[in-house]
Amino acid sequence: MTKNMTIKHHLNEKLLMSYAAGILPEAFNLVVATQMSISDEARARLASFEAIGGGILEDTNKEQMSPTAFQDVLQKIKKTKPVKKYSAPTMVEGVFPEPLKKYAGDELETVKWKSIGRGVKQAILKTDNKASARLLYIPAGTAMPNHSHNGLEMTLVLKGSFHDEKDQFKRGDIEIADQDLHHKPTASDDGPCICLVASDASLKFKSIIPRLLQPFFKI
Amino acid sequence: MLDLSEYINQDFEVPKRSSKLPVTSDRILAKVMSKDKINSTNHWANCIISVSTKKDEEAFSNLFSHFAPRIKSFLMKSGADATTAEECAQDTMVTVWHKAYLFDPTRAAASTWIFTIARNKRIDLARRNNRPEPEDLPWGSDPEPDASDVIMMQQETTLLAEAVKNLPLKQRSIVERAFYADLSHQEIAEETGLPLGTIKSRIRLALQRLRHNMK
Numbered sequence: 001m002t003k004n005m006t007i008k009h010h011l012n013e014k015l016l017m018s019y020a021a022g023i024l025p026e027a028f029n030l031v032v033a034t035q036m037s038i039s040d041e042a043r044a045r046l047a048s049f050e051a052i053g054g055g056i057l058e059d060t061n062k063e064q065m066s067p068t069a070f071q072d073v074l075q076k077i078k079k080t081k082p083v084k085k086y087s088a089p090t091m092v093e094g095v096f097p098e099p100l101k102k103y104a105g106d107e108l109e110t111v112k113w114k115s116i117g118r119g120v121k122q123a124i125l126k127t128d129n130k131a132s133a134r135l136l137y138i139p140a141g142t143a144m145p146n147h148s149h150n151g152l153e154m155t156l157v158l159k160g161s162f163h164d165e166k167d168q169f170k171r172g173d174i175e176i177a178d179q180d181l182h183h184k185p186t187a188s189d190d191g192p193c194i195c196l197v198a199s200d201a202s203l204k205f206k207s208i209i210p211r212l213l214q215p216f217f218k219i
Numbered sequence: 220m221l222d223l224s225e226y227i228n229q230d231f232e233v234p235k236r237s238s239k240l241p242v243t244s245d246r247i248l249a250k251v252m253s254k255d256k257i258n259s260t261n262h263w264a265n266c267i268i269s270v271s272t273k274k275d276e277e278a279f280s281n282l283f284s285h286f287a288p289r290i291k292s293f294l295m296k297s298g299a300d301a302t303t304a305e306e307c308a309q310d311t312m313v314t315v316w317h318k319a320y321l322f323d324p325t326r327a328a329a330s331t332w333i334f335t336i337a338r339n340k341r342i343d344l345a346r347r348n349n350r351p352e353p354e355d356l357p358w359g360s361d362p363e364p365d366a367s368d369v370i371m372m373q374q375e376t377t378l379l380a381e382a383v384k385n386l387p388l389k390q391r392s393i394v395e396r397a398f399y400a401d402l403s404h405q406e407i408a409e410e411t412g413l414p415l416g417t418i419k420s421r422i423r424l425a426l427q428r429l430r431h432n433m434k
Binding site for chain 2: 012013014015017018020021022023024026028029040041043044045047048049050051052053054055056057058059060061062063064065066069070072073074076077080128152
């Protein structure tokens, strides 16, 4: 899995600008940051929005700093340890890019999955409560329960691939779903699909039984 | 240290190396931007590089005088009180010192890079917790960036800032309110209509080159 892979499904401008401006809930931030680590194209898109932030900062008026501010900063620099230097990245990387490791641990093998039926497993990641983030493991050829959304949901493929009625999604691809999309994502037949999903609302399942289970599984 | 002065004094002669891009021509650049502005954006990039390579306190002092009061203002406009904004602006400058080695002038203008640090501090302040910072993670910067690429990146950013200033009032206001955290992501249109094509191509090229150098 090289980093400069070509991905087909990108974030829309709304979400890139929101990330650049720093106004996304933490769970969505995590998905965006993870995708940036997988795709250079995604990173270039985001960085162009961040350049707008640079322009706004440059253009803002000055607010007087305290008279001792510069000396204070030099003191703080001497007291703090330099930030850890990251080693040069390798062309081949694991399933979890760096930003995700802070939330999910270093490796796929150590994730504490909880089964939610029919071989589907999930692991909830701890973020602020404005939106939730979780890892999903979908066995090959298995469909997720058919559901619609009452909020925004972002699904980033980390391993394997899935398809819905319209498209196929591979590593680095992001699917954005909102109120209007009723879909039935299905993992491809050639292997399990592992995704990072962020959502700011719980899912509305179309059938009654998953809906009853919903409060227990936090999905 | 990277010396950019020879480029700055050439009256916008386009550096050759980046000619692959479908760029805005240098004539348009020259019309829109004053020489002073380009001079100053390059100056700030130079200062960060000097902090990184020589632990240059004087360059850092210059950066501080220019950016710290602006960061403080940016944070106050984002809703922080004066004391918090002061502290956070100071912390941002501490991070600028420590992370200067990560600054890549072919991928971002000095103001952009410092903005992302200030933005992350603002988020940390609101959340008091960890946050993914993909900008720290990549392969660092090109040890020998091509001066022409640096100039072009800084120019492009200045040009973009001008373009944002010249947007229709309503559109411009949405952009500014978003960056001052005065809007939620739901309130932003799916397509922003912002003129980002050129700067995006430039960043993409810079990333490709880094990758090529790594092989």
